[in-house]
Amino acid sequence: MKRKLDANDVPSPEPAGAEDQEPDFEALGLDPRLRQALIKEKFTKPTLVQAKAIPLALEGKDILARAKTGSGKTAAYVLPVLQSILQQKSADPSLKATTGLILVPTRELAEQVQKVVTSFTAFCGKDIRSINLTQKVSDAVQRTMLADFPDLVISTPTRVLANVNNSALSLEKLSYLVIDEADLVLSYGYDEDINLLSKAIPRGVQTFLMSATLTSEVDTLKSLFCRSPVILKLEDKEEKGAGVSQFVVKCAEDEKFLLTYVIFKLQLVKGKVIIFVGDVDRCYRVKLFLEQFGIKSCVLNSELPINSRLHVVEEFNKGVYDIIIAADDQEVMGVAKPTKKSQEAIEEGAEDKEEIGSSEDEEEVQEGNSKKAKRRKMTNKEKDYGMSRGIDFQNVACVLNFDLPTTSKSYTHRIGRTGRAGKAGMALSFVVPSDQYGKHKPTSVPSSKHDEAVLAKIVKRQGKLGHEVRPYHFEMQQVDAFRYRMTDALRAVTRLAVQEARAREIRQELIKSEKLKRHFEDNPDELRQLRHDGELRAARVQPHLKHVPDYLMPTKGREGISNEDVGYVGFKKTNENRIRKARDRNRGKGKGKKVGGKVDPLKTFNRGRK
Ligand SMILES: Nc1ncnc2c1ncn2[C@@H]1O[C@H](COP(=O)(O)OP(=O)(O)OP(=O)(O)O)[C@@H](O)[C@H]1O
Numbered sequence: 001m002k003r004k005l006d007a008n009d010v011p012s013p014e015p016a017g018a019e020d021q022e023p024d025f026e027a028l029g030l031d032p033r034l035r036q037a038l039i040k041e042k043f044t045k046p047t048l049v050q051a052k053a054i055p056l057a058l059e060g061k062d063i064l065a066r067a068k069t070g071s072g073k074t075a076a077y078v079l080p081v082l083q084s085i086l087q088q089k090s091a092d093p094s095l096k097a098t099t100g101l102i103l104v105p106t107r108e109l110a111e112q113v114q115k116v117v118t119s120f121t122a123f124c125g126k127d128i129r130s131i132n133l134t135q136k137v138s139d140a141v142q143r144t145m146l147a148d149f150p151d152l153v154i155s156t157p158t159r160v161l162a163n164v165n166n167s168a169l170s171l172e173k174l175s176y177l178v179i180d181e182a183d184l185v186l187s188y189g190y191d192e193d194i195n196l197l198s199k200a201i202p203r204g205v206q207t208f209l210m211s212a213t214l215t216s217e218v219d220t221l222k223s224l225f226c227r228s229p230v231i232l233k234l235e236d237k238e239e240k241g242a243g244v245s246q247f248v249v250k251c252a253e254d255e256k257f258l259l260t261y262v263i264f265k266l267q268l269v270k271g272k273v274i275i276f277v278g279d280v281d282r283c284y285r286v287k288l289f290l291e292q293f294g295i296k297s298c299v300l301n302s303e304l305p306i307n308s309r310l311h312v313v314e315e316f317n318k319g320v321y322d323i324i325i326a327a328d329d330q331e332v333m334g335v336a337k338p339t340k341k342s343q344e345a346i347e348e349g350a351e352d353k354e355e356i357g358s359s360e361d362e363e364e365v366q367e368g369n370s371k372k373a374k375r376r377k378m379t380n381k382e383k384d385y386g387m388s389r390g391i392d393f394q395n396v397a398c399v400l401n402f403d404l405p406t407t408s409k410s411y412t413h414r415i416g417r418t419g420r421a422g423k424a425g426m427a428l429s430f431v432v433p434s435d436q437y438g439k440h441k442p443t444s445v446p447s448s449k450h451d452e453a454v455l456a457k458i459v460k461r462q463g464k465l466g467h468e469v470r471p472y473h474f475e476m477q478q479v480d481a482f483r484y485r486m487t488d489a490l491r492a493v494t495r496l497a498v499q500e501a502r503a504r505e506i507r508q509e510l511i512k513s514e515k516l517k518r519h520f521e522d523n524p525d526e527l528r529q530l531r532h533d534g535e536l537r538a539a540r541v542q543p544h545l546k547h548v549p550d551y552l553m554p555t556k557g558r559e560g561i562s563n564e565d566v567g568y569v570g571f572k573k574t575n576e577n578r579i580r581k582a583r584d585r586n587r588g589k590g591k592g593k594k595v596g597g598k599v600d601p602l603k604t605f606n607r608g609r610k
Contacts, residue, residue, distance in 0.1 A: 028054050031086045033123040034079060041119055047072035052232050054080050057208065062229035064182075064209045064222055069416025070392075071234065074116050077102075077178045077208045082120055082128060084176060084206075085151050089127050097173035100152040101160065101201075105184040107134040107306055108313070112392055113154050113180065128152065133159040133169075136307075143168045157185065157193035164200050174205050179221055182209040186217035198224045212416065213409060244399075244419035246427045246462065247472035248455060252436040253448070255479075256402055257289055258486045259430070262479050263400070264295050264323070269426070271397025272316065275325045276414050278403035278447055283325045284501040285493055286402060290323070292489035297323035299505065308509040317394045324393070325402075328410070393417045401429035406447050408457040412465075428472065431455050 024045050025038050046054065049067035056063055057080030067073055081100045088095055104110050114132040121128045131145050133155035146153075146168045153160065153169065163169035179185055185194065207225045211218050214233070222229065251259060263269055275297070277283055283299045290297050298321040300312050316324045396418040405411050411429075418425030432448040447454075459469045 028079075029058070030054075030079060031083055033086070033127075034082055034120060036123045037120045040122060043075065047076075049073055049232065049234055050076045050079070052234065053077065053208075056230050056232075057081075057206075058083060060206055062207045062226040063232060064211075064214075064218065064226065064229045065232040065234070066211055066214045066218075067232070067234040069212045069413060070418075070420030073180070073210045073212075074113060074392075075120070077180070077210055078113070078116055078120055081152065081176045081178065081208075082117070082124070085128055086124065088175070089151075096149040098146075098149055098151065098153050098169065098171065099173055100176040100178075101171065101174055102152065102154045102178040102180060103157055103160065103185065103197075104154065104180045105156065105188045105190070107156065108310060108391055109181065110134040110154050110156060111310055117152060117154065130154060133163060157190040157197055161193045161197055161200075164197070171200050172202060174202055176208070177201060177205045177225060178208045178210065179225070180210045182211040182218045182221050183213050183215045184217075186220060194221070194224065201225070212413065243467070244415050244425040244427050246415065246429075246467060246469045248429050248431050248469055249472045249474065250431050250433050253432060254486070254490070256430045256432075257286075257490055258479060258483055259474060260286070260290070260400070260402065261293060261486050261489070262474075262482050263428075264290065265293055265482075269398045269400075269428075271322075272319070272393075272395055273323050273398045273400055274393060274396055274414075274417050275323060275400045275402050276405065277325060277327050280327045280502060281498050282403060283327045284498045284505070286325050288493045288497055288501055289489055292492055293485075295323070297321060297325050299325050301327040303502075303506060304509050313391055313393065317392075328405070328414070391417075392420070394420070395423070396420070396425060398426045398428060401427065403448060404429055404431055404451045404454055404458075406450070406454060408454065408461040411454075411458045412461065429455075429458075429469075 025035055025043065028046065028051075030038075049065055049071050053063055053065050053076040057077065063077075065073065065076065067076075081102075085099055088099060102113055104113055110132050111134070114130065117128075117130045121130070129148070129150045130152035131142075131150040131154070133142065133153060135142075137145075142163070143166075146163060155163075160169065160171075164171060204227070205225070207227075207229065209218060209221055209226065209229070249259065260275070264273075275286060277286055280301045280303055283301050287297050287299055298312050298316065300309060304312070312321075312324065315321055399415050399418045401411070401414060405414060415425075415427040418427060431451045434449065434452050455469075462469050
């Protein structure tokens, strides 16, 4: 059975909101150089937020836009800013000043926005020069680059302020200010920097605040920077994209592993998958578990050096890996205490305070201190969170919430990693019922205790957005046939193996790290030591687990993929599954059912007990 690795497997309908009555890029009156870049990027029609925001922005209006994750907000502000800079340049070719500033909460996002700017300015020659201030270059180099008056600066608030304070950057001629992921900027603890920046930014600057959620933080930014902005609240319902089908599976902790194994080994999910887990150890536990079956994945978490994280996302987007395992809320939940080694790595890797993490601190379901948790601002340590916020993981067919997040807001952002730009996507979440919590080995992450309460909030929030979160029932009889293999594999993934894998990964990433290159050249013994450690196997490998014997396979053929089944592939039951046949004889067969009136995406797996 061949795994379908091609990201293009996920069909690409028109981008979200690309309706006939909406203008195309031509009608928006964009500069031909920008249009040429759009053609190169295969952007044929603007998404809804682009179609609404670009004309208003070109009229000079301040904009506060709320649009769902993956709806194309970046181009919605980058294009009008570039267009205006080009116009300014053609009116005054001698103009040398930084006129555009884009603020983002993390280095990852700064890098991502810089890439978008670079691609859109591919045909602008030297007419638009941009700089990403979060790049790791020496202060002297950065100063030199700024001395050349780049037209557009992309940065976190802290880096801009530092450069304004040391007079390397002048904001006097600023005309456009963008704050992307506006809801995050303040919750990342940039309050002071933002306040100081608001004094350095001249009055009358055209401002764009972009966010997937409108919060009190966005309101604060609005009053600081905007002059009666046009508020674009683009509800998900308005988006014409295929959207994300959302399913929830109630299961015990050990069944999470069992179902994950079944899903991947039998390729029930087709295309790229992000598995979200509750803490860093879980990343490695799940990775090692999948490795037992020869299933390759990569890991993304806050303790990896920033360059490694960017590299992992890049490789995932290029299709080098099909599965990424991401931990995004470990620090807020207070469950992952970094080891001494990993802490050292964090300190080595975390070059400046703003590079990582965020808090989805509202609606946290915590025992006893829910109110406190609600209003909690993050400490620097807690910023190791929200790894996935705003990151453009491309062509993700499925988000698997192996561990449910602690807030419905975090859930919204996680599932926003799939179904982007109008494509279809699927979110499958494991929920541990409270009576199952702590009953099965390995132990769940502590937050699972509150899964049901969080789920209730998720269902409510998604309901408000017009989305249904549907229950999904695997046929446990069928799945049970795989249980002993799961147990066998889990036995090899000991706590020690997990810790070793975690430490080993950091060691390897540190070796790769550009920053340490010179250090190792001067200290070759240290490098030898690290390399030697790196040869340790993280978990006992059991080659027999890599293959699923025929008698365990519930199918010989595959059913065709209907439009509704995009992102996942069902499989037929056959009479050749000896184990199931025997069980069926004893227990009697269930009848085929439909989920929520729709065809069951995982086909036969819902035919079991409820
Ligand atoms: N008009 C378009 N046509 C085709 N693809 C598009 C279009 N606009 C954006 N995209 C693609 O859609 C994806 C999501 O865009 P983008 O990252 O800007 O979304 P976003 O709304 O900022 O998401 P988030 O809130 O998660 O940051 C990107 O891969 C982008 O290249």
